[in-house]
Amino acid sequence: MKKIVINGGHPLKGxxxxxxxxxxxxxxxxxxxLAEDVVILDGVPAISDVDSLxxxxxLMGAKVEREGETLAIDPRGVQDVPMxxxxxNSLRASYYFYGSLLARFGQAVVGLPGGCxxxxxxxxxxxxxxxxxxxxxxxxxxxxxxxxDGNPLKGTHIYMDTVSVGATINTMIAASRAQGRTxxxxxxxxxxxxxxxxxxxxxxxxxxGAGTDIITIEGVxxxxxxxxxxxxxxxxxxxxxxxxxxxxxxxxxxxxxxxxLESFISKLEEMGVRMTVEEDSIxxxxxxxxxxxxxxxxxxxxxxxxxxxPITPLLLRTQGRGNIRDTIYEKRVNxxxxxxxxxxxxxxxxxxxxxxxxxxxxxxxxxATDLRAGAALVIAGLMAEGRTEITNVEFxxxxxxxxxxxxxxxxxxxxxxxx
Ligand code: UD1
Numbered sequence: 001m002k003k004i005v006i007n008g009g010h011p012l013k014g015x016x017x018x019x020x021x022x023x024x025x026x027x028x029x030x031x032x033x034l035a036e037d038v039v040i041l042d043g044v045p046a047i048s049d050v051d052s053l054x055x056x057x058x059l060m061g062a063k064v065e066r067e068g069e070t071l072a073i074d075p076r077g078v079q080d081v082p083m084x085x086x087x088x089n090s091l092r093a094s095y096y097f098y099g100s101l102l103a104r105f106g107q108a109v110v111g112l113p114g115g116c117x118x119x120x121x122x123x124x125x126x127x128x129x130x131x132x133x134x135x136x137x138x139x140x141x142x143x144x145x146x147x148x149d150g151n152p153l154k155g156t157h158i159y160m161d162t163v164s165v166g167a168t169i170n171t172m173i174a175a176s177r178a179q180g181r182t183x184x185x186x187x188x189x190x191x192x193x194x195x196x197x198x199x200x201x202x203x204x205x206x207x208x209g210a211g212t213d214i215i216t217i218e219g220v221x222x223x224x225x226x227x228x229x230x231x232x233x234x235x236x237x238x239x240x241x242x243x244x245x246x247x248x249x250x251x252x253x254x255x256x257x258x259x260x261l262e263s264f265i266s267k268l269e270e271m272g273v274r275m276t277v278e279e280d281s282i283x284x285x286x287x288x289x290x291x292x293x294x295x296x297x298x299x300x301x302x303x304x305x306x307x308x309x310p311i312t313p314l315l316l317r318t319q320g321r322g323n324i325r326d327t328i329y330e331k332r333v334n335x336x337x338x339x340x341x342x343x344x345x346x347x348x349x350x351x352x353x354x355x356x357x358x359x360x361x362x363x364x365x366x367x368a369t370d371l372r373a374g375a376a377l378v379i380a381g382l383m384a385e386g387r388t389e390i391t392n393v394e395f396x397x398x399x400x401x402x403x404x405x406x407x408x409x410x411x412x413x414x415x416x417x418x419x
Contacts, residue, residue, distance in 0.1 A: 002397070004390040004404070006381035007413040008363055011286075012244060014410050015252040018237045019045035019401035020069065020230030023306075024195040026093035027169045028230065029053045031196060032073045033062070033100040034177055035203050037225030041071045044230060045401035048394065049091050056083065056094070082109035082143065089113070091398070095123055095166055098146055099173035102135055107147040109140065125160055125167035132156045133171075133178055155180030155219050163188045163299040168215070169196050176205035178219040187215045190300040191260045195231045202226040234260040235372075236400060237282075239310040241265075243379045244284035245273045246314040251410065254281040263303045267293060267311075271318060292320030292357055297328055309335045309372035313379040316344050316359045324353040335373035338366040342380055342388070363388040371399045378403070382412055 020043035030053070032039045044050060044066070054064050054071075061077040080101065088094040088111035101108035113123065127137050127146075133153040135146045155178045160167055168188040173196070175182035187193070189211055197210030203226050206218035237256045244251035245268060258265065258277050265282075268275065270293050274285040292315065297305040305328040312335060315322060326332045333348045340346055342364045345356040363386030368374030374396035381388030390396075393416070396403065404416045 001391070001419040002393050003417050003419060004378065004381075004393045004396070005415045005417055006363070006378070006388045006390070008361075008381055008384035008386060008388060010382070010411055010413050011249040012247055012251050012382070012407070012410040012412060013249045015254055016240050016406050016410055018232045018240065018253060018255040019043070021045075021192055021195065021233040022047055022049060022235070022399045023093075023165070023190075024192040025050060025230050026053060026091065027096050027173070027192065027196045028199050028228065029057060029071075029073065030093075030096035030100045031173050031200060033075045033078050033104055034173070034200075034223045035075055035225050036222055037076070038072055038074045039199075039203065039225050040227040041073070042069060042227070042229045044069050044071045045233065047397065047399055047401050049093065049398045052091055056088065056097070059083075078104070080105040080107065083111060093166070095126055096170055096173060098126060098130065098144070099170035102130060102146050102148070103153060103174045103177040106150065106152070107145065109143050109145045111143045123166070125162060125164050126170045129158045129167060129171040130174060132158050133174060133182070153178035153219075155182040155217070157183050158185065160184065160186040165190050165193065168193055172197060172200065172207060172210070172215060172217060175217040175219060176200050176207065177221070177223065178217075180219055182217045182219070184215040184217075185213065187213050188299055189213060191231055191234065191257070199226070199228045202228060232257055232260075235304065235306045235310075237261060238264050238304070238307040239375050239379070239400070241268070241275070241282055241284055242307070242311045242314045243382065245287055245290075246317055246379055247383050248284055249286040250283070252281050252283045256280060256282050258282065263301055264307055264311075267295060267303060271314075290314075290318040292318040292322040294322040295324045297326045299328070305329055305332060306372055308332065309376040310379060312339065312346070312353070312355070312376050313361075313383055315355055316346070316357050316361065316380075317383065318357045321354070321356045323355070325351070334369035335376040338369070338373070338377055339380055341366055342384055344380070360385070362386055365389045365391070368392040368395045371395045375400065378407075378414075382407070382414070
């Protein structure tokens with residue numbers, strides 16, 4: 001068991017560089033199974049989700065070399081072996097193996113995906129899309145089997161009942177090697193979808209419209225090797241920007257694509273956060289009084305559900321009241337009770353988070369119950385007076401690359417301790 005110990009109250013100053021996007025790379029790695037040669041990814045973050053995916057790829061027979069932020073994957077030796085529950089259950093994005101294995105082998109036996117507990121996280125849309133392309137779904141204990149019974153996957157028209165990042169990407173991966181044309185309507189528009197489409201296209205796929213709500217994929221027979229730069233992680237960027245506004249005395253957050261963060265930045269502007277946007281960085285000044293705001297999350301380009309938790313500690317140092325309504329994951333409120341333990345006037349009422357600010361936070365023992373709740377607790381710990389001990393930090397390390405090193409460099413008193 002690991003824990004993070006923070007002695008709060010030290011202002012942050014300097015520069016922090018954002019790593020490659022977690023939600024891209026967790027799809028890019030499984031998609032590489034479809035290539036018939038080596039694929040190299042640059043800008044791969046040092047997060048435990050990537051470690052788990054590499055383990056899974058190696059178990060399946062891929063050759064993987066990792067040096068710094070570069071990952072070279074040779075998928076030619078990948079075998080169609082059942083992927084059991086254990087490893088697969090450690091991350092949500094293991095559902096991308098359904099799409100890639102199905103497209104390469106015509107079948108996939110994969111344990112049910114795990115990941116953060118944000119309330120119900122069904123995968124019915126993924127399965128409906130695979131079924132529409134001709135796959136049959138059956139259950140084998142804690143695994144699911146998808147199979148086309150020797151027939152190729154067939155391109156088709158798919159309307160997504162709900163806008164889903166995972167289902168859009170998974171359908172795109174499977175359809176890239178299906179027979180004929182697939183059209184995804186009501187597709188999600190997140191930047192990570194464009195990133196995965198770019199990789200697949202550079203591998204020889206024909207995908208048009210990624211980043212809009214209609215994506216068209218003309219299936220091809222073969223995909224080849226390529227080299228690809230992972231886009232910057234907009235959620236990590238937003239986390240550091242919120243942190244800099246909460247406790248910074250001049251912090252430059254670099255390797256940022258501003259256009260991926262527009263709704264987040266405009267919310268900060270509404271609060272009165274002073275920032276300077278440069279070509280690929282955002283400089284956050286030391287803040288005086290900030291205004292309270294209310295937040296409603298929605299699919300991209302709306303305010304990201306993944307940034308709802310990391311922005312919460314910043315709301316606690318504004319003046320006034322406000323609320324957060326997460327329309328994507330209504331039960332994504334695990335950080336609230338932990339922040340209340342640290343002295344925050346915050347609670348959940350009728351499915352919304354309500355807060356009253358300003359609050360002075362005090363260090364306390366708290367538990368990271370999921371990845372972004374963990375990020376919220378790190379920020380709160382940095383803001384609080386005294387010592388905060390965060391347990392369950394494995395969640396945080398799943399998605400924040402070198403977080404201890406990056407924060408130490410900015411002047412935080414933070415340590416990762418192995419119990
Ligand atoms: C991805 C992100 C996650 C982010 C979420 C929403 C990855 C690995 N994770 O998760 O960080 O919080 O997008 O931006 O990229 N839904 C269904 N049926 C399905 C699939 C989804 O009803 O088959 C619902 C979900 O319960 C949720 C909504 O659709 O209410 C959006 O979920 P989705 O975009 O699919 O989330 P993930 O791809 O799992």
